Amino acid sequence: MGEKLLMKGNEVIAEAALRAGCKHYFGYPITPQTEIAHYMAKKMPEVDGVFVQAESEVAAINMVYGAAAAGARVLTSSSSPGISLKQEGISYIAGAELPCVIVNIVRCGPGLGGILPAQCDYFQAVKGGGHGDYKMVVLAPSSVQELYELTVDAFNIADKYRIVTMIMGDGILGQMMEAVEFRNQEEIIPADKSWATTGTEMKRDNNMVTSIYINPEMLEKHNQKLQAKYKQIEENETRVEVYNCENPDIIITAFGTVARIVKNVIKTAEKEGIKIGLIRPISLWPFPTQEFEKYAEVPKAFLSVELNAGQMVEDVKLAVNGKRPVHFYGRMGGMIPSQQEILDKVKEILK
Amino acid sequence: MATVFKRPHALKDLSMHYCPGCTHGIVHRLIAEVIDELGIEGxxxxxxxxxxxxxxxxxxxxxxxxxxxxxxxxxxxxxxxVNPDNLVFTYQGDGDLAAIGTAEIVHAATRGEKITSIFVNNAIYGMTSGQMAPTTLMNQVTTTSPFGRKPDLHGFPVKVCELLSTLEGAVYVERVSVHDIKNIMNAKKAIKKAFQIQMAGKGFAIVEILSTCPTNWGLKPVDALKWVQDKMIPFYPLGNFKGKDLEV
Amino acid sequence: MQQEIIIAGFGGQGILSAGRLLAYAGMLENKNVSWLPSYGPEMRGGTANCHVIISDEPVGSPILNSATALVVMNGPSLEKFEGMIVKGGVIITDSSLVDKSPKRTDVDVFEIPATKMASDMGNLTFANIILLGKLIGKTGIVSKESFAEALKKVLPEKKHNLIPEEMKALEDGMNY
Known part of the structure; x- marks a missing residue:
């Protein structure tokens, strides 16, 4: 590890991407993630890379499609309304099996909504915001250090499986500064990109990148291939943090920023004799179902705390599968639950 | 025996799916011939x-x-x-380029992207069965302008070359047609020049090709060629709008 | 031990950079730190604030529901945030710009004419440093040495010549 630096989450994402060998960034400004673009605009020329401010989110994601087809490690970033615009392209990229990394620094919706932090794009990210049966890997960091590490991993995962990998943060993670330590060298896992459209050089048959299969038998086969890949990813790439879950009264589940607040709640509650565990999904898809199965009968109840109206709680319920009650507490519109609110909810459930 | 006519190498030996009398096949062939002649297939x-x-x-x-x-x-x-040494061309129809993709084409031209757009304008949506295109002529009947294109209801046709030639990043803009032999040869020249301009790194180039859609126009193939001559060319004048004298 | 500081005022007063310096100094002392700015339109509209946490433990939420100290450089911010300060905490105001005194009687209040003092020093941008001087002197949140080191890290090289004056401003604040 190198020197400890105090950096903004958004800048750390950009720096991590550069360290992971990403030399192509296409994006469109939107709060609260625009520092990623600022950083890239400044740094890309230093590494002989490319920064393009696209005319729209739609164009940006299609530039990503083109750059990924040409074999590059490529990044785009945006925030909720912009990610909605990108859905068409995300579906095409998924269909064409291209690797890329997309950052969503989530703000509160619906519509133009507000610019403050939220987790209301969980469904969009993990259930597929675009059309068709596709998945993308969704990683949810909860600290600036983790933003760095997961962004590097995201590029390796994307290349390995030829899949879209999303880093899903929120306005707080993007805007906050925290200490970060960069490794001296990143592990860039080499991937076969012989499928890329780089020109035949008259030495091979031509490569075609496409998501269209008009023949239904072929399209079903293509879908089956995608599903098999997703299954493999579920087996290999599920990430979760389990904290304080030995014999707890209740297990809270939360991701990203909310998990940080919950860790404080755990400390406070301990002083009052309440034992709270935390299961923090780091990969939102693939969802850490097995961890929930493992702990399903350990606490009296589960509580999902989210910055939305109750989205991940549905996956928690599916995983706990009726073995314990699963409760929900959420705030919306950019409001953040206080420790006290969460603790009060815990007490109400345990009463 | 000398071969005087053969399939260009850049084109696969497949029969195309286009309707009888459709000129897409001609345009494909012209692109392939240019690729062969410039030796850039790889x-x-x-x-x-x-x-x-x-x-x-x-x-x-x-x-x-x-x-x-x-x-x-x-x-x-x-x-x-990603690979600036590649020659990149887009092949787009009038709905694709001048309706749903207007922002993308205008801004690729604005940035002076070193790519070439081959824009096939047949004044109608073919694949979805004959709806009004942004380039549909006034009074032209389509399935979504059954009483003809009217200014109050539908506005006016888009003249893409005229529009794009106002942008500094678009360095080569030309409109051609493929309705007869002479014009087909001109079209090939324009495509070649547009590719050469990209290879020379000059900027964005576009060739608009007036083309036919006998199926959706409800015309016989030969009449469709005449329709290009009589109806389209008067509204969409052929010629170079920009970059004629660019050295390549 | 966890210190939670809110720094608030108008945009352009160095509110965010004051917080960043404090956090950086904390990090240099191997503490866990976080800095969270207000962001978006309100920044451009005038008011700015940031939440800084300096802690021996890993930082949980970077958002503060309450704070141990408040540094304010305008009246509206005092009104908005003084209720959030814990009993026994500290409120420091720039009395050149904040004409009202805090209503709280259960906290330590320091009213320092920082903008006036900075103006007398010939550089208005030192006002935030003067206020931080009082905060550091009063709470010992970070050492003077760490703060000097943080200045080196945060300021661009071409502004390093200002560091002696910045440190003088810090000491003036401490001693006020």
Whole structure:
């Protein structure tokens, strides 16, 4: 590890991407993630890379499609309304099996909504915001250090499986500064990109990148291939943090920023004799179902705390599968639950 | 015996799916001949659109990428920015380029992306069966302008070359037609020049090709060629709008 | 031990950079730190604030529901945030700009004419440093040495010549 630096989450994402060998960034400004673009605009020329401010989110994601087809490690970033615009392209990229990394620094919706932090794009990210049966890997960091590490991993995962990998943060993670330590060298896992459209050089048959299969038998086969890949990813790439879950009264589940607040709640509650565990999904898809199965009968109840109206709680319920009650507490519109609110909810459930 | 006519190498030996009398096949062949003549097949990447030519990636021997509707110039931008030594062309119809993809084409031209757009204008939507296009002529009957295109209801046709030639980044803009032999030869010259301009790194180039759609126009193939001559060319004048004298 | 500081005022007063310096100094002392700015339109509209946490433990939420100290450089911010300060905490105001005194009687209040003092020093941008001087002197949140080190890290090289004056401003604040 190198020197400890105090950096903004958004800048750390950009720096991590550069360290992971990403030399192509296409994006469109939107709060609260625009520092990623600022950083890239400044740094890309230093590494002989490319920064393009696209005319729209739609164009940006299609530039990503083109750059990924040409074999590059490529990044785009945006925030909720912009990610909605990108859905068409995300579906095409998924269909064409291209690797890329997309950052969503989530703000509160619906519509133009507000610019403050939220987790209301969980469904969009993990259930597929675009059309068709596709998945993308969704990683949810909860600290600036983790933003760095997961962004590097995201590029390796994307290349390995030829899949879209999303880093899903929120306005707080993007805007906050925290200490970060960069490794001296990143592990860039080499991937076969012989499928890329780089020109035949008259030495091979031509490569075609496409998501269209008009023949239904072929399209079903293509879908089956995608599903098999997703299954493999579920087996290999599920990430979760389990904290304080030995014999707890209740297990809270939360991701990203909310998990940080919950860790404080755990400390406070301990002083009052309440034992709270935390299961923090780091990969939102693939969802850490097995961890929930493992702990399903350990606490009296589960509580999902989210910055939305109750989205991940549905996956928690599916995983706990009726073995314990699963409760929900959420705030919306950019409001953040206080420790006290969460603790009060815990007490109400345990009463 | 000397071979005087053969399939260009850049075109695969497949029969195309286009309707009788459709001129897409001619345009494909012209592109392939130019690729052969410039010896650039090994470094050319084509971008297919959505429309009747959605699967023309199957017809060319160079690397091909299929794009979402209207997004070919953005996809082409991504490809070209990764490998600037590639020759990148987009193949787009009038709905793709001048309706749903207006932002992408205008801004690729604005940025002066070093790509070439082959824009096939037949004044109608072919694949979805004959709806009004942004380039549909006044009073032209289509399935979504059954009483003819009217200014109050539908506005006016888009003149893409005239529009794009106002942009500094677009260095070569030319409108051609493929309704007769002489014009087909001119079209090939324009495509060649547009590719050469890209190879010389000059900027964005577009060739608009007036083309036929006998099926959806409800005309016999020969009458369709005459319709291009009589109806389209008066409204969409042929010629070079920009970059005629550019050295390549 | 966890210190939670809110720094608030108008945009352009160095509110965010004051917080950043404090956090950086904390990090240099191997503490866990976080800095969270207000962001978006309100920044451009005038008011700015940031939440800084300096802690021996890993930082949980970077958002503060309450704070141990408040540094304010305008009246509206005092009104908005003084209720959030814990009993026994510290409120420091720039009395050149904040004409009202805090209503709280259960906290330590320091009213320092920082903008006036900075103006007398010939550089208005030192006002935030003067206020931080009082905060550091009063709470010992970070050492003077760490703060000097943080200045080196945060300021661009071409502004390093200002560091002696910045440190003088810090000491003036401490001693006020």
């Amino acid at each position: 470094k050319t990447i084509g971008v297919s659109p959505v429309g009747c030519t959605y699967n023309n990636y199957e017809y060319f021997n160079c690397d091909m990428v299929q794009a979402a509707h209207g997004r070919a110039p953005a996809v082409g931008t991504g490809i070209k920015r």
